[in-house]
Structure formats: C-alpha cells, structure tokens
Amino acid sequence: VALLAVVATLKLATMAAAGGKPAVLLLRPVDAPFAAALRDRFRVLDLYAPGQALPALAFVAAAAAVPEPPRATVIWGGVRVDASFLDAAPSLRCVVSTAAGLDHIDLAECARRGVAVANSGEVYSTDVADYAVGLLLDVLRRVSASERYVRRGSWAAQGDYPLGSKLGGKRVGIIGLGNIGSRIAKRLEAFGCIIHYNSRKPKDSVSYKYFPNVHELAAESDVLVVACALNKATRHIVNKDVLEALGKDGVVVNIGRGANIDEAELVIALREGKIAGAGLDVFEHEPKVPAELFSMENVVLSRHVAVLTEESRSDLRAHTIGNLEAFFSGQPLLTPVHADSLAQ
Amino acid sequence: MAAPPPADERPLVMLAQALFPEFAAALAGRYRFALLADADAAAADEARALLVGGLPRVTAQHLGVLPALKLVACTSVGVDHVDLDACRSRGLSVTNAGAAFAADSADYAVGLLVAVLRRVAAADVYVRSGRWAADGDYPLTTKVSGKRVGIVGLGNIGSRVARRLAAFGCAVSYHSRSPKPSAPYPFVPALRDLAAGSDVLVLSCALTDETKHMVNRDVMEALGKGGVLVNVGRGGLVDEPELLRCLRQGVIGGAGLDVYENEPAVPPELLAMENVVLSDHRAVLTPESIGGVLEVVIANLDAFFSGRPLVSPMEL
Numbered sequence: 279v280a281l282l283a284v285v286a287t288l289k290l291a292t293m294a295a296a297g298g299k300p301a302v303l304l305l306r307p308v309d310a311p312f313a314a315a316l317r318d319r320f321r322v323l324d325l326y327a328p329g330q331a332l333p334a335l336a337f338v339a340a341a342a343a344v345p346e347p348p349r350a351t352v353i354w355g356g357v358r359v360d361a362s363f364l365d366a367a368p369s370l371r372c373v374v375s376t377a378a379g380l381d382h383i384d385l386a387e388c389a390r391r392g393v394a395v396a397n398s399g400e401v402y403s404t405d406v407a408d409y410a411v412g413l414l415l416d417v418l419r420r421v422s423a424s425e426r427y428v429r430r431g432s433w434a435a436q437g438d439y440p441l442g443s444k445l446g447g448k449r450v451g452i453i454g455l456g457n458i459g460s461r462i463a464k465r466l467e468a469f470g471c472i473i474h475y476n477s478r479k480p481k482d483s484v485s486y487k488y489f490p491n492v493h494e495l496a497a498e499s500d501v502l503v504v505a506c507a508l509n510k511a512t513r514h515i516v517n518k519d520v521l522e523a524l525g526k527d528g529v530v531v532n533i534g535r536g537a538n539i540d541e542a543e544l545v546i547a548l549r550e551g552k553i554a555g556a557g558l559d560v561f562e563h564e565p566k567v568p569a570e571l572f573s574m575e576n577v578v579l580s581r582h583v584a585v586l587t588e589e590s591r592s593d594l595r596a597h598t599i600g601n602l603e604a605f606f607s608g609q610p611l612l613t614p615v616h617a618d619s620l621a622q
Numbered sequence: 623m624a625a626p627p628p629a630d631e632r633p634l635v636m637l638a639q640a641l642f643p644e645f646a647a648a649l650a651g652r653y654r655f656a657l658l659a660d661a662d663a664a665a666a667d668e669a670r671a672l673l674v675g676g677l678p679r680v681t682a683q684h685l686g687v688l689p690a691l692k693l694v695a696c697t698s699v700g701v702d703h704v705d706l707d708a709c710r711s712r713g714l715s716v717t718n719a720g721a722a723f724a725a726d727s728a729d730y731a732v733g734l735l736v737a738v739l740r741r742v743a744a745a746d747v748y749v750r751s752g753r754w755a756a757d758g759d760y761p762l763t764t765k766v767s768g769k770r771v772g773i774v775g776l777g778n779i780g781s782r783v784a785r786r787l788a789a790f791g792c793a794v795s796y797h798s799r800s801p802k803p804s805a806p807y808p809f810v811p812a813l814r815d816l817a818a819g820s821d822v823l824v825l826s827c828a829l830t831d832e833t834k835h836m837v838n839r840d841v842m843e844a845l846g847k848g849g850v851l852v853n854v855g856r857g858g859l860v861d862e863p864e865l866l867r868c869l870r871q872g873v874i875g876g877a878g879l880d881v882y883e884n885e886p887a888v889p890p891e892l893l894a895m896e897n898v899v900l901s902d903h904r905a906v907l908t909p910e911s912i913g914g915v916l917e918v919v920i921a922n923l924d925a926f927f928s929g930r931p932l933v934s935p936m937e938l
Contacts, residue, residue: 408766408790412736419908421733421901422743428900429893434886439902444910446725468789469729565754572750580745581754587740589765 300606303341303367305334306354306376312595316352319599323348335366342367350374350605352598359383364391372605376594378402378585379535381508385617396601399613400457401593402585407461409584410503410533413557414450414466416578417529418443418501423575443527443554446470451499453492453515454506454534455481462503474499477506492516496523501531508535518543521553528553533584536562545570548577559584633927636661636669636688639678645697648916653923658684671695671926673919674704682708693926697915699723699779700856701936702829710938717922720934721778722914723905728782730905731824731854734878735787737899738850739766739822744896764848767791772820774813774836775827775855776802783824795819798827813837817844822852829856837861842868848875854905857883866891869898880905 302320316322323341325334332340334357341348347369353359355377364370364387374396375383388395416422419442427439450466452459452475463473463486473486476495480488489495492515496502502524506512516530516539524530530553532539541562547553548571555576561567564582571577600612635653640646649655656665658672671693674680682705685691694709694716701718709716737743740763748754771787773780773796784794784807794807797816801809810816813836817823823845827833837851837860845851851874853860862883868874869892876897882888885903892898921933 404767404791405765408736409740409742411790412733412740412742412766415729415733416737416742416746419730419733419904421730421737421899422746424901424904425737425743425899426747428888428902431893433888433902437886438904441904441908444726444908445729465786465789468786469732470725567749567754569752572752578742578746579749580742581749581760583740583745583760583763586760586762587765588762591762 300350301341301344301346301348302602303338303348303351303370305338305351305357309591311592312598315595315599320602335363338363338366342369350602352376352602353382355379355382357382359388359395361387364388364393372396372602372611374598374601374605376598378406379507380615381535383615385615389617394605394611395615396605396611396613397615398594399597401597402590403457403461405587405590406458406505406533406584407465409559409580410458410462410505410531410557411465413531413533413559413578413580414501414503414529415445417531417555417557417576418445418448420575422578447472448500449474449498450501450503451475451489451492451495452486452503452505453477453495453538454504454512455484455486456505456507458533459503459505460484462505471501478511492520493523496520496525496528499524500527501529504530504532504534504538506534506538508537513537514540516540516544518547521547524553526551526554529555529557531557533559536560536564541568548574633671633923634665634668635923636665636672636691638672638674638680638684639676641673641675642912644912645675645916645919649920652920658687661687671923673697673923677703680704685709685712685714693717693922693932695919695922695926697919699727700828702856702858706938715926715932716936716938717918717932717934718936719915720918722918723911724778724782726908726911727779727826727854727905728786730880730901731779731783731826731852731878732786734852734854734880734899734901734905735771735822735824735850736766738852738876738878738897739764739769741896743899768793769821770795770819771822771824772797772810772816773807774798774816774823774825774859776805776807777826777828779854780824780826781805783826792822799832814841814844817841817849818846820845821848822850825851825853825855825859827855827859829858834858835861837865839864839868839873842874845874847872850874850876850878852878854880857881857885862889869895 299321302322304322304324307326325337349369350372351370352374359373372394376398378398380397424439449472455475455477474495475486476489476492545568557578559580560582604611632654635655637655637657666687669688670690674696685708694714696718699719767790770793773784776796776798787794795810796807797810797813866889878899880901881903918934925932
C-alpha cells in the first residue's frame with residue numbers, strides 16, 4: 279500500500295505539474311467534452327483517470343500532498359463532504375457539486391471551516407419538471423402500462439386496456455415550490471390542474487393555495503408531487519398518515535429523494551389499495567427497488583433519470599466551469615449555497 | 623336538460639351498432655332504439671336520426687335504407703368512417719363529439735411526446751427487469767422544454783396540445799387547411815416546411831381524402847433524424863409502411879402512436895423498436911370524457927328532435 283501511495287503521489291505530481299493553471303480535484307466521472315473543458319482551464323487531479331487505483335479518500339489525501347494542492351473540488355452525490363473529508367484535504371476552500379440535491383454535504387461543517395459550496399443551480403430544474411409531468415401523465419393515463427399491453431400483443435386478442443383518469447380538474451399538491459416545483463406547477467396549470475403546495479414558508483409571488491403541513495395538503499389533493507430537498511425536516515415527510523390522507527384515488531410522484539417518502543409504507547399503501555398509484559424516479563436504497571413494485575400495473579418506475587438529458591449535461595458543464603472560474607478569480611460563486619438557507 | 627318525455631312519445635333513434643352499456647343506460651329513458659342490422663321496415667321508414675357509437679363503417683347503402691333520415695350523430699371526434707359524400711348529397715346533418723374528448727386527447731398527446739423524448743416507458747421496463755443494480759450508464763435523453771413543435775390540425779385537440787406545450791416553453795407552429803387568425807402561433811402553409819422547422823410533429827387533424835397519407839417519406843425526411851412523430855389523429859394520416867422504413871433506417875428519431883392504419887393490428891416491426899411508444903387508441907378514453915360525450919350526444923339529439931340548432935354540427 280505504501281508503494282501504491284508513492285506511485286500515486288508521483289502520478290498526481292505529474293498531473294499537477296501542468297504549470298500556471300490552478301489545480302482542481304475531480305471526484306466524479308465526466309464525459310470527454312467535460313474533461314477537455316476542465317483540462318483547458320485547470321490542472322485536473324482526476325480520481326477516475328485511467329490507471330488511477332487509489333480509493334477516494336486516499337486519493338484526496340494524496341492530492342492534498344502535492345505542491346500547490348487543489349483549492350477547489352468537483353463532486354457529485356456519491357461523495358460525502360463531511361468533517362473527515364475536509365480533514366483529508368485542508369487545502370480545499372471551495373466545493374462545487376454537480377448533483378441536484380445537497381443532502382450529501384455537511385453545510386454547517388463547511389461553513390465552520392470557511393469552505394464555500396456551489397450547487398447546480400437551475401441546470402436540472404426544467405428537465406426534472408418535464409419528467410415529473412411525464413411520470414404523472416403516465417400514471418394517470420396508463421401510458422407505459424398500455425404500451426406493455428400492446429407489445430404483448432394483447433390489444434387484438436383482448437380488446438382495449440382499462441381506462442386511465444383525466445388530468446384536468448385534479449388538485450395537485452406540490453411539496454416544495456422551488457425551482458423544480460414552480461416549473462411543475464406552471465406546466466400542470468396548462469392541463470387544467472389546480473395547484474396546491476406546501477413549503478417552509480408561503481410564497482407571496484404565487485396565487486396557489488398554501489398548506490402549512492403535508493398532511494393537510496394531502497387531504498385536499500388528488501396528486502402529491504415530492505419536489506423538495508432531503509434534509510432532517512423532510513425525511514419521510516410523506517408517511518403513512520399522509521398517504522391515508524391522500525386516499526384511495528390518490529397518486530404520488532417522487533422526483534425528489536427516495537427518503538422523502540417512507541418507502542415501506544408506500545409499498546403497503548399500494549398493495550392494499552390505500553392509494554391509486556405512484557410514479558417514482560427515486561428510491562430509499564438505490565439501486566435497490568422493492569421487488570413488489572415490479573408486478574404492479576399502477577406504478578411507473580425509473581432509475582433516477584429525471585436529470586439525464588443531453589441538454590442538461592452540457593448546461594452542467596458550462597455551469598460547473600462558471601463556478602470554478604468565479605472562485606479562482608475571486609468573484610462570487612454563480613450559485614453559492616449557505617448553511618442557513620436550508621433546514622438542516 | 624328537460625325531463626325525459628312519457629314512454630310512448632320517445633323519438634326513435636336508429637343505431638349503427640349496439641351501444642356501450644353506459645350509453646344505453648343513460649339514454650334509455652329519452653329515446654326508443656332500433657339496431658340498423660335488425661330493424662323492421664316500419665322502424666327504418668320512421669327513423670330520422672342515426673346514432674353511430676364507436677367506429678363502424680357507415681356507407682351510402684346503410685344510409686339508403688333510411689328514407690326519413692336527417693341526422694347522423696357520431697360519438698367520436700373523427701368521422702372518416704362515415705360516407706360524408708353521401709351525407710352531403712342527401713342534405714343530412716352530421717354531429718361529432720365536439721370538444722368532449724379534446725382535453726383528454728391533448729393530455730395524451732403530450733404524454734406520448736414526453737414518453738418518447740424522455741424514454742419514460744423504456745425506463746420503466748428497464749427497472750422492472752431488475753437491471754438497475756447490475757448495469758452502468760443510462761442513455762441520455764433529450765429535453766422536452768423548448769423543442770420546436772409542429773401541430774397538424776389546430777382544432778379542439780390541436781389548440782389544447784399547443785397550450786400545454788407552450789407551458790413547457792416549446793415553440794409551437796401549425797399547419798391546417800387555412801390559417802386561424804386568432805391563433806397566437808405561426809401558420810405554415812406547407813406540411814413539409816412545418817416538418818423541416820420542427821423537432822416534433824403532432825398529428826391532430828381529421829382523416830379525409832386530402833389528408834390521407836399526408837405524412838409521407840418526403841415529410842419524414844424533412845422532419846429529420848432527431849425528429850419525433852406523435853399521432854393521435856388517425857392511422858391513415860401516415861403512410862404506415864413508409865413510417866416503418868423511416869424508423870428502421872433512422873430517417874426519423876422516434877414516434878408516439880395511438881392510432882394505426884388497421885387497428886387493432888399493430889405492425890409487428892414496431893413491437894421490437896425501443897424508440898417508439900405505442901398505445902391502443904386510448905387518447906380520448908377516460909371515464910370523464912365518456913360522460914362528456916354522452917352530454918354532447920344527448921344535447922344534439924334533444925336539439926334535433928325539438929327543432930333547435932345542433933350543438934356540434936360538422937361542416938361537410
């Protein structure tokens with residue numbers, strides 16, 4: 279292991295010797311255009327470089343030991359930024375996260391150490407909102423289910439697949455009316471849905487009906503859309519009581535984080551017909567999905583893809599580089615996150 | 623609406639085919655029915671109205687056995703299954719479902735569009751197969767918002783599709799028989815030009831002699847290799863064998879299809895394609911829209927039998 283560490287440090291020193299450009303610690307895989315864009319501007323210490331064999335924390339520590347160590351890092355949701363991470367790389371002054379959420383970052387710890395944090399801003403918001411609407415349409419109108427039916431050859435043999443349910447006039451309760459939730463609201467209004475919402479505080483700029491808690495929101499909604507961040511206050515915010523309040527014709531759509539919903543209770547509620555259906559892009563223990571869902575016709579499932587479009591990928595590249603360049607030139611970050619802006 | 627009249631004064635309505643049970647139950651108190659195939663001479667001579675439920679073919683011969691006929695009331699939006707030339711030459715009025723299905727059809731068109739562009743149905747199949755834990759990357763899809771959408775037919779359904787997609791920030795243009803002065807979207811006189819300037823083409827127009835096979839190879843080449851076709855109109859609007867070729871060859875990028883040339887026969891080649899989303903002619907069908915159609919049918923029949931203007935007459 280000691281020899282591996284020496285070899286790695288030598289390799290890193292070589293990576294870092296590109297002269298003149300500031301060093302950036304890259305802790306997520308990136309595609310070729312992203313890699314090229316980063317290398318054009320920075321000395322990139324790349325965890326995923328071909329032949330790089332150190333595990334993440336050891337790589338971080340080795341990077342911290344090169345001459346002119348990196349002051350900024352690019353991470354994704356799989357990297358926990360906590361005290362031990364920050365201890366391993368004391369040179370870091372800026373964390374740029376490409377994830378949509380921030381639940382993997384100890385914002386209070388970063389603030390204590392004066393480490394600035396930048397998030398992905400609105401890079402993903404539109405694609406996630408589009409996908410949420412697509413999931414809802416699919417669940418209510420049974421798009422995927424009738425697709426499977428037609429592909430099985432059942433249409434000619436058995437006649438029409440059972441009907442779905444109209445969107446217009448449905449009361450949609452959005453949990454979290456931020457960048458994503460507000461875009462979902464705007465789209466669903468055009469379908470004739472009635473928008474209700476819950477968030478930490480009511481928003482004066484919208485005319486949608488505000489509910490101070492999710493239970494009351496569910497009681498007066500036909501659909502619940504989870505579009506909020508995951509933090510201590512929102513873990514299992516959709517629980518058994520909320521599902522009961524939503525009721526047997528109710529539908530849940532989750533494009534937030536799996537842990538926003540008590541997944542075990544959700545499966546029970548679906549199994550027992552206590553709610554009518556669900557569209558889920560996220561799960562509590564990804565990539566594990568409760569197998570019971572696979573045989574249900576009234577759910578639509580996807581593997582955390584709501585952000586995955588070509589357009590958001592290239593927007594993310596531009597946005598990340600924008601934040602890095604702002605940091606290194608002493609400008610304010612494009613999308614800084616403050617510890618006190620979220621209930622942690 | 624007025625209360626149903628006493629039993630023996632109920633007007634006679636001829637049926638082109640048997641009604642769905644919900645329809646029959648809702649209409650039983652208001653009208654007497656006879657089924658065209660079984661009707662005796664007296665009923666055939668008496669019938670002034672023909673109710674066409676579903677999509678059975680109604681030919682000049684069918685109409686010919688009903689000398690007193692004045693109204694053909696359809697429960698569908700599209701009426702290409704009725705011989706409109708024969709109706710026109712006999713001076714018959716024809717009514718359709720009006721706007722009863724419009725919102726649900728428009729909702730479904732958008733659902734198909736998102737499903738194709740964002741591969742929603744394919745993602746679902748993927749997860750259900752248990753592959754997530756084992757596999758690596760998922761293919762990037764393409765953003766829905768901001769796409770250029772060309773709508774063919776800006777009627778009740780097309781205009782609602784436009785409104786929904788405008789909320790997604792899509793740039794909407796349209797093609798129809800003639801421009802609609804009140805529509806806030808650019809009118810494109812030639813279908814091929816609409817296709818050339820669009821990322822997605824949505825078909826929501828009637829099937830007529832003029833529009834049959836309007837989406838041909840030329841139009842699909844203009845739509846191009848990233849382009850997507852969504853059809854909630856009629857299968858006959860598209861040259862189906864050519865569509866299969868264009869999908870197979872990558873001339874267009876994908877399709878969302880609710881209708882086919884020979885329903886319920888779906889070309890087997892489509893069943894193997896990942897870049898299409900298929901459904902069983904369900905765009906109009908929700909329980910609420912069936913209730914809406916009933917209201918329109920009753921309104922048209924009531925108006926007809928009491929000499930008032932029809933609610934949803936079609937221009938023949």
